[in-house]
Amino acid sequence: MDFEKELLYRQNKVNDYIENIIPSESEYIQNIISSMRYSLLAGGKRLRPILLMGTGEIFNCNEEDLYPFAVAIEMIHTYSLIHDDLPSMDNDDFRRGKPTNHKVYGDAIALLAGDGLLNLSYEHMLSFLALKNEARFVKAAQEIARAAGINGMIGGQVVDIENEGKDIDKDLMEYMHNNKTGALITASVRCGAIIGKGTNEDIEKLTRYAKSLGLAFQIVDDILDVIGDSEKLGKESGRDLKNKKTTYVTMYGIEKAKEKAENLTKNAIDEIDSFGEKARFLKELTLYLLDREY
Amino acid sequence: MDFEKELLYRQNKVNDYIENIIPSESEYIQNIISSMRYSLLAGGKRLRPILLMGTGEIFNCNEEDLYPFAVAIEMIHTYSLIHDDLPSMDNDDFRRGKPTNHKVYGDAIALLAGDGLLNLSYEHMLSFLALKNEARFVKAAQEIARAAGINGMIGGQVVDIENEGKDIDKDLMEYMHNNKTGALITASVRCGAIIGKGTNEDIEKLTRYAKSLGLAFQIVDDILDVIGDSEKLGKESGRDLKNKKTTYVTMYGIEKAKEKAENLTKNAIDEIDSFGEKARFLKELTLYLLDREY
Numbered sequence: 001m002d003f004e005k006e007l008l009y010r011q012n013k014v015n016d017y018i019e020n021i022i023p024s025e026s027e028y029i030q031n032i033i034s035s036m037r038y039s040l041l042a043g044g045k046r047l048r049p050i051l052l053m054g055t056g057e058i059f060n061c062n063e064e065d066l067y068p069f070a071v072a073i074e075m076i077h078t079y080s081l082i083h084d085d086l087p088s089m090d091n092d093d094f095r096r097g098k099p100t101n102h103k104v105y106g107d108a109i110a111l112l113a114g115d116g117l118l119n120l121s122y123e124h125m126l127s128f129l130a131l132k133n134e135a136r137f138v139k140a141a142q143e144i145a146r147a148a149g150i151n152g153m154i155g156g157q158v159v160d161i162e163n164e165g166k167d168i169d170k171d172l173m174e175y176m177h178n179n180k181t182g183a184l185i186t187a188s189v190r191c192g193a194i195i196g197k198g199t200n201e202d203i204e205k206l207t208r209y210a211k212s213l214g215l216a217f218q219i220v221d222d223i224l225d226v227i228g229d230s231e232k233l234g235k236e237s238g239r240d241l242k243n244k245k246t247t248y249v250t251m252y253g254i255e256k257a258k259e260k261a262e263n264l265t266k267n268a269i270d271e272i273d274s275f276g277e278k279a280r281f282l283k284e285l286t287l288y289l290l291d292r293e294y
Numbered sequence: 295m296d297f298e299k300e301l302l303y304r305q306n307k308v309n310d311y312i313e314n315i316i317p318s319e320s321e322y323i324q325n326i327i328s329s330m331r332y333s334l335l336a337g338g339k340r341l342r343p344i345l346l347m348g349t350g351e352i353f354n355c356n357e358e359d360l361y362p363f364a365v366a367i368e369m370i371h372t373y374s375l376i377h378d379d380l381p382s383m384d385n386d387d388f389r390r391g392k393p394t395n396h397k398v399y400g401d402a403i404a405l406l407a408g409d410g411l412l413n414l415s416y417e418h419m420l421s422f423l424a425l426k427n428e429a430r431f432v433k434a435a436q437e438i439a440r441a442a443g444i445n446g447m448i449g450g451q452v453v454d455i456e457n458e459g460k461d462i463d464k465d466l467m468e469y470m471h472n473n474k475t476g477a478l479i480t481a482s483v484r485c486g487a488i489i490g491k492g493t494n495e496d497i498e499k500l501t502r503y504a505k506s507l508g509l510a511f512q513i514v515d516d517i518l519d520v521i522g523d524s525e526k527l528g529k530e531s532g533r534d535l536k537n538k539k540t541t542y543v544t545m546y547g548i549e550k551a552k553e554k555a556e557n558l559t560k561n562a563i564d565e566i567d568s569f570g571e572k573a574r575f576l577k578e579l580t581l582y583l584l585d586r587e588y
Contacts, residue, residue, distance in 0.1 A: 031456060036444070109455075111382060112455070114409075122439045135427060142421060142423075142424050154406055154413065
């Protein structure tokens with residue numbers, strides 16, 4: 001199977017799993033259910049679940065032990081996008097080629113749908129823990145919780161929001177990106193290894209892989225925001241400029257940023273080379289993400 | 295010790311525990327830390343943690359097994375207040391006698407502080423599970439997650455927000471209150487019993503107790519919103535009228551509503567009578583809540 005077909009196949013499997021677990025009807029609260037479904041099923045790349053599943057495969061994990069965590073991370077990622085797009089935050093109108101959640105459901109329901117998805121991710125993980133109460137699963141849930149919180153993703157968002165229009169230094173920009181996008185990406189990979197009972201050495205290698213990948217991913221995002229096609233991106237390009245954000249592009253220029261992303265991609269792939277054929281998909285994915293158009 | 299002193303003593307213990315676990319300083323994200331602390335340490339009644347601890351006492355639980363869950367519930371309650379007060383929701387300026395979170399920290403940080411508190415509640419419970427991984431603790435965390443989610447508190451908020459200014463029937467109003475305030479109150483009590491290894495019969499009794507108490511609490515809230523003193527309430531009274539909300543008072547009138555709250559309080563106390571002296575504090579608390587002024 002060529003890589004893009006394989007990726008699509010994996011994305012569809014994630015979508016099917018999500019479709020199965022997210023409620024679809026309700027007597028009194030249909031509106032929030034629809035709003036949550038709208039964003040969760042809007043056709044994202046499913047990068048985080050696919051990374052988690054792909055890492056678990058290295059250790060021959062059962063898919064059913066990975067999915068609850070993979071999908072919990074995707075719910076957290078989706079809630080963060082809904083809240084990020086709100087008028088009081090980035091005030092964005094389009095996401096994944098569709099009007100943002102609050103443009104369709106209003107600010108109040110969008111806010112609550114975000115809250116609902118964050119909470120549902122934990123409901124889902126805890127239901128799994130109630131069935132299969134092993135230390136590695138608790139550890140995986142803990143990993144996700146830490147990465148999603150103020151010392152992870154939320155912390156990155158705070159720095160992002162507070163520094164719009166300000167010149168920030170390299171350290172602060174790195175803190176921002178390592179947390180805003182990096183933390184959940186790293187948690188995805190680490191969870192796959194933790195659930196797969198990887199050794200400490202395995203987990204450390206994969207953590208370094210994920211950190212390089214996460215940073216490369218963010219730099220490519222910054223580049224696409226400048227040179228990308230709005231239609232392919234599914235959102236307006238040039239948003240960083242509009243919101244006066246400091247990015248890898250504003251700090252280093254396009255060419256240097258590209259070079260940085262290429263080097264990080266190479267480093268990432270080197271880190272998982274020792275896993276051989278079992279890491280083939282992850283390696284191909286890492287290369288693919290460097291050359292993506294959206 | 296008279297009851298009010300005992301209540302204060304218990305509130306202070308909860309406050310001390312919260313103070314110990316909530317971060318206080320950070321290099322990059324001081325603002326959200328301050329914002330979370332502002333609302334979490336604003337001097338609430340601590341009703342939910344105190345209910346959880348009080349129920350656990352019936353079963354001679356260790357305090358250290360109860361606190362992580364008691365405080366997680368308080369964090370969830372606090373995040374819900376911060377989000378509820380936002381301009382896109384109830385747009386309130388005062389809470390607990392102080393300006394609301396977004397009035398001090400701005401809408402973006404208030405939104406993220408709410409997200410941060412919700413997430414922190416799970417970080418905290420999962421850290422505890424990682425240390426003491428017993429089925430009863432997983433079950434307690436699951437109970438809290440369910441009560442906080444779309445089939446609990448968030449569902450109630452959705453119905454509340456969507457029906458401002460509309461006439462709603464008794465069923466929908468009951469759904470709203472049972473979920474918006476009732477779910478977390480019931481979860482608090484149930485968690486105490488679950489952690490305390492109560493029998494199914496114990497848990498059922500205490501669930502009925504909590505449901506009656508939760509409804510009585512809400513009705514008293516509705517009454518205080520009409521006849522209460524804004525200064526004592528720490529927030530503007532008359533908000534329900536202003537926001538055109540259907541409440542027990544608009545549906546039944548003050549006198550009937552009072553009678554209802556009294557009957558529910560009596561029912562609640564009857565349910566836990568069989569626990570004898572061990573439930574003394576809970577009984578006194580239940581009576582106290584009927585006659586409160588804020």
